[in-house]
Amino acid sequence: MVHSIATYIALPGTTAEAMEHWHEVFGGDLNIMRYGDAPPMEGMPFEPDPQAVAHATLTTPAGIIAGGDAMDSENDYPVQGTAYSLLYTTDTADEARGYIQKMLDGGGTVGMPFEKAPWGDWYGQVFDRFGVMWAFSCEND
Structure with missing residues (x-):
């Protein structure tokens, strides 16, 4: 298994x-x-x-x-604004930029620009049109 x-x-x-x-x-x-x-x-x-x-x-x-x-009509669970996100780590910054652009082209919005983070890696966040936060990361490229 x-x-x-x-x-x-x-x-x-x-x-x-x-x-x-x-x-x-x-x-x-x-x-x-x-x-x-x-x-x-x-x-x-x-x-x-x-x-x-x-x-x-x-x-x-x-x-x-x-x-x-979701089938629970009694509870309204917000998607955007919650504490979770999906972290997608790529091999190159350009690969991450490509995914980010596809999210933006599909109706998403930038949550945090994709740029060098204080810890040295590339990092940024995008909310897709469904409210899901996607964080993109790439080691120093």
Whole structure:
């Protein structure tokens, strides 16, 4: 058995769109399963929308991002403004700049400019159009 840890994000009904966008940015292998594609599940505490994403995975050379549509309508979990982010470390600053530009072209905004950090590496942050913060890092290049 191989052990691994993947990032899992529950988005408010935008998981398919977010995963497709991240697939355009990073490439990799994308799999999306909607509730309507799954066999009936007895004991579900809610009746899911058949078009809602039950589970999605994007496997990239850098790792796995997994997620699904949030089903808890009673709680509003904010995406942007929370304490989490995804850290993507690249081999070169130019590679990071390319990913950042794709995020910006896709409707994202700069959270922190990508530049030399006090610790000597390159670092910057972008919020994608879904509110997810992506931090990009590159060792001294």
